[in-house]
Amino acid sequence: MSNAFADVNRYFERAAAVLNLSREVVEQLVTPYRELRVECTIRMDNGSIRTFTGYRVQHDNSRGPFKGGLRYHPDVDIDEVRALASLMTWKTAVVGIPFGGAKGGISVDPSQLSVFELERLTRKFVAGIHDLIGDSVDIPAPDVNTNAQVMAWIMDEYSKFHGFHPGVVTGKPVDLFGSVGRDEATGRGVVIALEELLRTQAQQLSDATYVVQGFGNVGSHTARILHERGGRVIGIGDHTASFYDTSGLDIPSALAHVKEKRVLAGWTGAPQIQNSEILLKPCDVLIPAALGGVITKDNADKLQCRIIAEGANGPTTPEADEILRHRSITVLPDIFANAGGVTVSYFEWVQNLQQFAWDENKVRVELERVMRNAFRHLNQTAAKHHIDLRTAAFVVAIDRVARATAQRGL
Ligand code: GLU
Numbered sequence: 497m498s499n500a501f502a503d504v505n506r507y508f509e510r511a512a513a514v515l516n517l518s519r520e521v522v523e524q525l526v527t528p529y530r531e532l533r534v535e536c537t538i539r540m541d542n543g544s545i546r547t548f549t550g551y552r553v554q555h556d557n558s559r560g561p562f563k564g565g566l567r568y569h570p571d572v573d574i575d576e577v578r579a580l581a582s583l584m585t586w587k588t589a590v591v592g593i594p595f596g597g598a599k600g601g602i603s604v605d606p607s608q609l610s611v612f613e614l615e616r617l618t619r620k621f622v623a624g625i626h627d628l629i630g631d632s633v634d635i636p637a638p639d640v641n642t643n644a645q646v647m648a649w650i651m652d653e654y655s656k657f658h659g660f661h662p663g664v665v666t667g668k669p670v671d672l673f674g675s676v677g678r679d680e681a682t683g684r685g686v687v688i689a690l691e692e693l694l695r696t697q698a699q700q701l702s703d704a705t706y707v708v709q710g711f712g713n714v715g716s717h718t719a720r721i722l723h724e725r726g727g728r729v730i731g732i733g734d735h736t737a738s739f740y741d742t743s744g745l746d747i748p749s750a751l752a753h754v755k756e757k758r759v760l761a762g763w764t765g766a767p768q769i770q771n772s773e774i775l776l777k778p779c780d781v782l783i784p785a786a787l788g789g790v791i792t793k794d795n796a797d798k799l800q801c802r803i804i805a806e807g808a809n810g811p812t813t814p815e816a817d818e819i820l821r822h823r824s825i826t827v828l829p830d831i832f833a834n835a836g837g838v839t840v841s842y843f844e845w846v847q848n849l850q851q852f853a854w855d856e857n858k859v860r861v862e863l864e865r866v867m868r869n870a871f872r873h874l875n876q877t878a879a880k881h882h883i884d885l886r887t888a889a890f891v892v893a894i895d896r897v898a899r900a901t902a903q904r905g906l
Contacts, residue, residue: 508890528582564637566650577720631652644674729744775795789811811830836863
């Protein structure tokens with residue numbers, strides 16, 4: 497994702513033009529508020545010492561505390577974190593939850609670290625940023641290669657400096673002040689978004705075929721819920737293996753395999769294809785749910801789908817987006833399609849502040865309400881300005897952030 501921040505800002509600029517924003521306002525909204533870079537030096541299990549670099553970018557907090565995930569990946573750098581932080585600002589605004597945008601990450605390949613090393617690394621990172629996060633300041637959450645256990649370590653390490661504040665981080669284990677339904681929330685949100693879009697085309701989830709690229713938290717829950725809802729998932733893949741069968745895949749079997757082996761490699765439930773083919777296979781709905789920058793100008797004209805639902809953050813480059821628009825492929829943009837995760841993070845935060853836990857039904861009902869309202873607003877905005885859904889999502893988001901910014905004053 498090189499130049500990822502510039503890519504996000506190209507989408508921003510398209511929408512800013514629709515809104516007729518002045519240069520001054522554009523500059524104010526685009527510029528990140530604060531960027532942290534911290535050295536994380538830990539002792540490895542074998543006695544050696546290694547240094548990793550961690551980042552936290554706080555992009556905007558005019559609508560509420562900074563909010564966004566924490567990613568552990570070798571490709572993490574300041575440009576990527578900046579881009580993802582900015583996407584969070586627009587994402588929280590699109591769905592109308594009272595947060596700003598932030599993102600963090602550590603440049604590390606977590607598969608090369610033991611669980612003890614990962615814990616030490618996480619705690620070291622928190623020690624470096626604890627003064628600049630907090631339940632009313634900035635609230636991290638899971639993202640690529642981080643999970644509820646990592647969030648539990650963050651909560652615990654933070655409490656050593658500031659006492660009991662479970663709302664400092666979301667996506668925690670349900671046993672430790674987490675919310676039921678948070679784990680599957682991004683996937684469930686993707687499915688709700690698709691259901692709404694298909695409804696505008698007089699179709700149901702069960703009328704379409706789906707290919708899901710990525711089988712981590714987002715991809716696996718999306719595939720599971722689509723399958724449960726009668727959708728035919730005909731392709732799945734992760735970085736280790738991909739599978740495709742037009743008669744439909746046995747998703748429960750793939751999930752059971754991944755639960756045991758962590759990756760799809762070794763699953764024998766369907767014909768295997770090259771990983772490079774998964775995005776190009778015929779389907780109604782393509783769901784990129786892994787890393788950014790996978791739909792590019794080199795493959796956008798080869799896709800054989802009519803809808804793309806962006807489970808991942810930033811999967812489509814602006815050049816590819818242009819091609820998709822010309823090809824009349826409808827894109828449910830990341831800042832809306834994958835907003836279910838941060839929405840249930842909001843519910844978790846509310847539960848933490850109120851010290852009152854919701855049941856799963858309440859989480860689902862509220863998630864549906866937020867996602868369906870957001871879609872309605874998005875769709876109306878797109879129709880009103882004759883623009884695509886991504887530009888409409890940015891228009892809705894930028895309008896809200898710009899108003900909050902203006903009302904606060906300098
Ligand atoms: N990492 C997720 C995202 O990109 C969730 C962020 C959150 O829950 O704060 O939306």
